[in-house]
Amino acid sequence: xxxxxxxxxxxxxxxxxxxxxxxxxxxxxxxxxxxxxxxxxxxxxxxxxxxxxxxxxxxxxxxxxxxxxxxxxxxxxxxxxxxxxxxxxxxxxxxxxxxxxxxxxxxxxxxxxxxxxxxxxxxxxxxxxxxxxxxxxxxxxxxxxxxxxxxxxxxxxxxxxxxxxxxxxxxxxxxxxxxxxxxxxxxxxxxxxxxxxxxxxxxxxxxxxxxxxxxxxxxxxxxxxxxxxxxxxxxxxxxxxxxxxxxxxxxxxxxxxxxxxxxx
Numbered sequence: 001x002x003x004x005x006x007x008x009x010x011x012x013x014x015x016x017x018x019x020x021x022x023x024x025x026x027x028x029x030x031x032x033x034x035x036x037x038x039x040x041x042x043x044x045x046x047x048x049x050x051x052x053x054x055x056x057x058x059x060x061x062x063x064x065x066x067x068x069x070x071x072x073x074x075x076x077x078x079x080x081x082x083x084x085x086x087x088x089x090x091x092x093x094x095x096x097x098x099x100x101x102x103x104x105x106x107x108x109x110x111x112x113x114x115x116x117x118x119x120x121x122x123x124x125x126x127x128x129x130x131x132x133x134x135x136x137x138x139x140x141x142x143x144x145x146x147x148x149x150x151x152x153x154x155x156x157x158x159x160x161x162x163x164x165x166x167x168x169x170x171x172x173x174x175x176x177x178x179x180x181x182x183x184x185x186x187x188x189x190x191x192x193x194x195x196x197x198x199x200x201x202x203x204x205x206x207x208x209x210x211x212x213x214x215x216x217x218x219x220x221x222x223x224x225x226x227x228x229x230x231x232x233x234x235x236x237x238x239x240x241x242x243x244x245x246x247x248x249x250x251x252x253x254x255x256x257x258x259x260x261x262x263x264x
Contacts, residue, residue: 023226025065028053028087029076032163035250036090036109036185039070048250049089049215052108052234055246059233060226072162074142086221090213092145102222104231106238106259108247109213113184114206115146118171120199125177127203136177139167146180147207172199182211212259235261 028049032039037047045068053066069076069085080088081100093103117138119125127133130149133156142160145151159176161167164186167179183206215234221227237243244254 023064023086023221023224024062025067026053026087026221026226027067027069027085028089029079029085030068030070031073031076032070032165033073033090043070045070047089048108048247049087051246052089052215052243053087053230055237055242056230056233059236060229062226064226072142073144074160074162077143080216080218083218083220086218086227087215089215091216093212093214094145094151097145097216101216101218102227104215104217104234105261106234106243106255107212107214108234108243108255109211109252110255110259111182111184111211111213112253113182113211114208115150115180115211116183116186116206117203118168118179118181118186118200119177119203120171120174121201122199123177125203127178127205129205130207132205133178137175139170139176139179141167147209150180150207168200172196178203 030037030039030045030047030049037045037049039045050066050068057063069079071079076085076088079085088101090109091097091101091103093107097103117127117133119127125136127136133150135157137157137159139161140146140158141164142162150156159170161170164179164181167176167181170176171179179200183202217227217230234243237246238255238260247255
């Protein structure tokens, strides 16, 4: 009996130590979303979240190897929620997402931009107000979020797609009526993806607000010592201006100081 009890305690301690063990690798999910993340035909990965994680190395005690995991956005989200990857970047924070992952503050994207809707240039579709979205087939990124009214509106006909490329392709083929996107990044992305922006038009209605993009951790990874160090490292990098320098090549504005949390 005594041996059984000792064995049980050893097993419990092993499980606890494994759950909270330091990571020597960080698995970061990367979707192809130029200009902020790029996956080449050869499978090479680059992008802003990789640059940020590279700059965070000195803020950790032991360092780590960055392991990119290429995936469509919806799969990236699912893998993060299930703990199959540790990190995903560029996420808009919502209460629903906060229940499934841990967001890192401050955000590294603060875009004073608009959510806009694209229609096919040759179509006669007009959207002058939110109500005009009714009865339109609207392509949305599977797992993506936009602005609250749109996110929560169950009456709209939203067509979930795995990528922006697919969304635009469906629009050009007439299989959807509209595509929703962030104005500041959509046309850059279409250019990089070699898609014909000239065949699209922006409708009049838009929703303007500052759009914040965060790095997020899986719930499991967030408990690790490394995740805690990375979280504090983001705060420290933002305070000394390093984060602003990292995001500058991506033509992103500086992080507003009011977004910086207090150090513990």
